[in-house]
Amino acid sequence: MNKLYKILSLFLIFSFIKEIYCIMDNNNNKNPVRFECIPNSCLSDHSCIEDLETGKNKCVDDSTRKVIFQSTIVTKWHNDNDNDPKMHVSVEIINENVNTIHNLVIVIDSSVRVIDLWGMNKNKSVYQLPSYVQIPPNSTHNFGYICDGFQLPKIFLGAVYIII
Secondary structure, three states, X not given: OHHHHHHHHHXXXXXXXXXXXXXXXXXOOOOOOOOOOOOOOOOOOEEEEEEOOOOEEEEEEHHHOOEEEEEEEEEEEEEOOOOEEEEEEEEEEEEOOOOEEEEEEEEEOOOOOEEEEEOOEEEOOEEEOOOXXXXXXXXXXXXXXXXXXXXXXXXXXXXXXXXX
């Protein structure tokens, strides 16, 4: 009985190590994706994205997802005698990938309240490209928003859906 437990334990350990290897290997185009990733399951320098050809998620090296955000303050103003600062921000999304971006999910610093938004869609706490927008390689898309405060908020890349 003790020998059976040892064999079963070794089998489980081997299966676990094999699964980790396959997950880590998902971004290697020479090997097919065997396991789908879920958000936050990839290595620290990888992201889980949907392969639009297969419809399955896979881990992709972040260095291959070259997306740049250039934020510019267009104007600032005060409402109610300096107690209510507001600003208009314009953001240029630059696609430096070799592939077209089909969709993009971003998060704007949660300490900032976005009052008005154009050129992006809001879904709870994340923002996405409108469904009709695609960003070809070496192209841009602009969006803008009005928010509280005078501090330019950080924009975090949540996910990039690339047409491969």
